[in-house]
Amino acid sequence: MTHQSPTLSEAQKRELHETALRIVSPGKGILAADESVGSMAKRLAQVGVENTEENRRQYRQILFSADDRINGCIGGVIFFHETLYQHSDNSVPFVKMIRERGIMVGIKVDKGVVPLAGTCGETTTQGQTTKYYGLLLISLTSPQRNAYYKTNYHSIVNLTGLDGLSERCAQYKKDGAVFAKCRCVLKISDANPSQLAIAENANVLARYSSICQQHGIVPIIEPEILPDGDHDLKRSQYITEKVLTAVYKAMSDHHVYLEGTLLKPNMVTAGHSCSTKYSPEEVAMATVTALRRTVPPAVTGVAFLSGGQSEEEASVHLNAINNCPLAKPWILTFSFGRALQASALRAWRGHKENEKAATEQFIKRAEANSLACQGKYTGGDNYGESGQRSYGSCHAY
Ligand code: 13P
DSSP: OSSTTOOOHHHHHHHHHHHHHHTOOOOOOOEEEEOOOOHHHHHHTTTTTTOOOOHHHHHHHHHHHHGGGGGEEEEEEEEEEEHHHHHHHTTTHHHHHTTTTTTTTEEEOOOOOOEEETTOOEEEEEEEOOOOHHHTTTOOOHHHHHHHHHHHHHHHHHHHTTHHHHHHHHHHHTOOOEEEEEEEEEOOOOOOOOOHHHHHHHHHHHHHHHHHTTTEEEEEEEEOOOOHHHHHHHHHHHHHHHHEEEEEEHHHTTTTTTTGEEEEEEEEEOOOOSOOOOOOOHHHHHHHHHHHHOOTTTSEEEEETTOOOHHHHHHHHHHHHOOOOSOSSEEEEOOOOOOOOHHHHHHHHHHHGHHHHHHHHHHHHHHHHHHHTTOOOOOTTTTOOOOOHHHHHHHHO
């Protein structure tokens, strides 16, 4: 019988917990700037900019060169692999620019979604398969396998980080990353999500978390339930509860140290095509209720994705969540991609002379969400203007 977090020392646990706490310290959330090259193609196309490495660098520089006003608003930035090794116009590494202002550097480690055979269009996430582990142990009988597992726990854990997740984490840590993100995707329809998709994606997130923690990297656990469909708020809440229950069962099975993790869930909102409109307070109540039923209080923070909501909607919902009159044992903040960047991208449009204005737009959203994660946001004038939504069906990141 093993014991909780068998591979982590007390010092490692302390480091993980402290890093998690710093990322979501009061008034702070996360900038998700980890769009893959493919996702950036879609973002840049919206503003008529070609998807070249240089344009992606220029765009990220607009965000990363924001002045000190963002220091109290942003606790962490999630990078994409390419961005982690890019520099500013003055040859300063982006990682250095971010770290020097006390902001934590994170890295997207998943390699996107792939079809899950035997389901109705569902997916699992690549980046941490057990390919080599399987090959290694396939020839052993079950008792032999158990004996091997008992005596080789550490090497198996390393081997199962396969298709290089363990090695990549070690390298990213050396290169300045202290947290990571892995995104799994679930869909709601009459038949979905299936039990298989729920279980498989929960397991992927738990394996990833365990590997990250062994390298001193705080895992952000992102089981995103897409807003595609016409389901109502109740169904969204029900599915969110089922998914999160499976996620935390898997975390327990994999001995993940919860205090050294952050959860990145969807807010509980009705499907995008649902005819019923719900108030921010209803969204907040559904979201906090779902979390209270499923997420252990030991989890250090919950940083919501924006999921294609407009910038205002996301801020207003986050504010309402923080004002929801239920006990909330976790820090509840943001880890927004589109809801922090949409106006900045529109202001930029690839023109040098717009760079300053674009940076200002990003700062404006960072400040709004800093207030919202403390329940102090009083803006929201454009709330409900769906024209501003950056929703895309079956959104891939
Ligand atoms: P959105 O806030 O645009 O949904 O993205 C957050 C994210 O990181 C998705 O993985």
